[in-house]
Amino acid sequence: VSGAVEANESAQxxxxxxxxxxxxxxxxxxxxxxxxxxxxxxxxxxxxxxxxRLALVRTxxxxxxxxxxxxxxxxxxxxxxxxxxxLSLVYAxxxxxxxxxxxxxxxxxxxxxxxxxxxxxxxxxxxxxxxxSAVNFAVRFGDxxxxxxxxxxxxxxxVAARTALQILKEAGLLESFxxxxxxxxxxxxxxxxxxxxxxxxxxxxxxxxxxxxYTNVERARWVGLYDDLLAAARKVYLAHPRGPxxxxxxxxxxxxxxxIPLTREELA
Amino acid sequence: VKFTDVAVEDLFEDLIxxxxxxxxxxxxxxxxxxxxxxxxxxxxxxxxxxxxGYRPDxxxxxxxxxxxxxxxxxxxxxxLRRRAMMFEQLYAMKKMAALMPVSAFAETDMxxxxxxxxxxxxxxxxxxxxxxxxxxxxxxxxxVEQSVATVAAxxxxxxxxxxxxxxxxxxxxxxxxxxxxxxxx
Numbered sequence: 001v002s003g004a005v006e007a008n009e010s011a012q013x014x015x016x017x018x019x020x021x022x023x024x025x026x027x028x029x030x031x032x033x034x035x036x037x038x039x040x041x042x043x044x045x046x047x048x049x050x051x052x053r054l055a056l057v058r059t060x061x062x063x064x065x066x067x068x069x070x071x072x073x074x075x076x077x078x079x080x081x082x083x084x085x086x087l088s089l090v091y092a093x094x095x096x097x098x099x100x101x102x103x104x105x106x107x108x109x110x111x112x113x114x115x116x117x118x119x120x121x122x123x124x125x126x127x128x129x130x131x132x133s134a135v136n137f138a139v140r141f142g143d144x145x146x147x148x149x150x151x152x153x154x155x156x157x158x159v160a161a162r163t164a165l166q167i168l169k170e171a172g173l174l175e176s177f178x179x180x181x182x183x184x185x186x187x188x189x190x191x192x193x194x195x196x197x198x199x200x201x202x203x204x205x206x207x208x209x210x211x212x213x214y215t216n217v218e219r220a221r222w223v224g225l226y227d228d229l230l231a232a233a234r235k236v237y238l239a240h241p242r243g244p245x246x247x248x249x250x251x252x253x254x255x256x257x258x259x260i261p262l263t264r265e266e267l268a
Numbered sequence: 269v270k271f272t273d274v275a276v277e278d279l280f281e282d283l284i285x286x287x288x289x290x291x292x293x294x295x296x297x298x299x300x301x302x303x304x305x306x307x308x309x310x311x312x313x314x315x316x317x318x319x320x321g322y323r324p325d326x327x328x329x330x331x332x333x334x335x336x337x338x339x340x341x342x343x344x345x346x347x348l349r350r351r352a353m354m355f356e357q358l359y360a361m362k363k364m365a366a367l368m369p370v371s372a373f374a375e376t377d378m379x380x381x382x383x384x385x386x387x388x389x390x391x392x393x394x395x396x397x398x399x400x401x402x403x404x405x406x407x408x409x410x411x412v413e414q415s416v417a418t419v420a421a422x423x424x425x426x427x428x429x430x431x432x433x434x435x436x437x438x439x440x441x442x443x444x445x446x447x448x449x450x451x452x453x
Contacts, residue, residue: 025376200363204330210360219383226350242341245349249337252356256380 010042014055021059024260032063032260050079050091057098061193064216064258069193070102077107089115089126096133100140101194101214103185108137116149124155131157139164139211140195142181144174163199167207171250176236180247183232184211187225191215194259212254222255229253301378305385306362309355310336312389333359351388358384 017035024032036059043052053076061069076095080088092111099108115130122130131150135157138147151161168174194214201207217225234244313336340352361381 198360198364200360200367202330202333202359205334208356208360219380222383223350223387226353227346230346230349230353245341245352248341248349248352248356249334252360253353254357254360 010046011049011051014039014042014052018055018058021062021260028260035059048079050076050083050088053079054091054094054098061098061101062259064193064214064260066102066191066193066216069098070104073098073102073104073107077111080111089118089122090129093126093129093133096130097136100133100136101192103189103192105141108141109143112137112146116146127153128155128157131155132160133157135161135164136195136197139197139209140181141185142178144178160197160199163207164197164209167199167209167250170206171247172240172242173247173250176240176246179236180233180251183236184229184253187228187232188213188215188255191217191225206250208250208252210252210254212256214256214259216258217255219257222257225255226253229255302358302362302365302381305381306355306358309358309385309388313340313351313355351390354384354387358388 017038020031021035024035039052039055039059043049043056046052053072057069057072057076060072073095076091077099080092080095092115096108096111096115099105099111112134116134131153132155134146134150137143138150138161147161147165150157151165152158165174168177173180192213192215196212196214198210198212199207200210215225230245233247237244237246240246310332314332337352337356340348343349358381361377361384365377
């Protein structure tokens, strides 16, 4: 019993650290290192605890540590595969979200198929989590099959998928979307750590799809990435009736630095 | 919002001071400033494109935005397309700032908005003055006048419909001197 209480206290401590992590600013490097150190400590003490592993992945990717984040996520996936999946559905869905952010398409797809094909009844909150992960996957990697599949559900992920499909259809971009996202991924894939998308409406005008890639790239290099994105899109849309920049005015790409924008000195 | 050159100078002067860490923008100013940056970029872009047959005062802001993007999309000019990409991103940021609680919109977002605006406007001095998130602090900034000169070199904007009278040069110089002296004190 005391072991269970201790584990629960540790989990609460790590959850509090994750909350703090989300609020860090660029000069909070010392606090970031403390949080990372504490979570690494908890993870070493309980190496089979999925929550600590997930916390470590999130902490690393938030500050733009792509390779370390991927390594820890691979560890989390191995752990998930050893455990009985029904007990770890939420973690599996979280692993998909992290894999989408870190650009690990194959690993994300494998888990997603497993989760989407499960026949057992699920708690609505679990299904919500799975569909949010699925729609993130579908948009980031341009997977129309998954997008259509999630769009058929009534979860918030389903609503997001339907909106994304509506924007792409109305803009005449649906067919080229997989190629566009593959082309974008060639540019930002190696440096991206998190991905988000958000549909919004221009005042009194049409809907836009905002794609945000958090990366480990300094702002000075962003402009170069935008040039590369334009060059990649040009190849995809060369034959499009609206020309090589057909996505402009429908899909908005945002390249950001790390989610927690610590300065280089603070990260050292 | 239509900008006179004086308003543009004041805005950039404020932004450069923020970038130097001389003053931190209160959160409530974030919305106001991103909105202004967006309008500034819209005016600058339309200044380049308006001669093709439209005047900005003939279009609502939304129609102008959509027209600009349509024009730029059909343009063969990659540099203009890149600026349009950033302009769209700035608009998205403006929308997010309006939707999110003020506390969720961080100083970093403000920095991002300024960088985007600087790229759309081609105002390289702003980039020099603003240390990017994830980068060490910038070296000492050049005098404000240089940045203002960069702004002055922007493509000419169409005449605002509700133009405010421009302050005479001597008065502008005096007011800038006064602000500087005030800062020194």
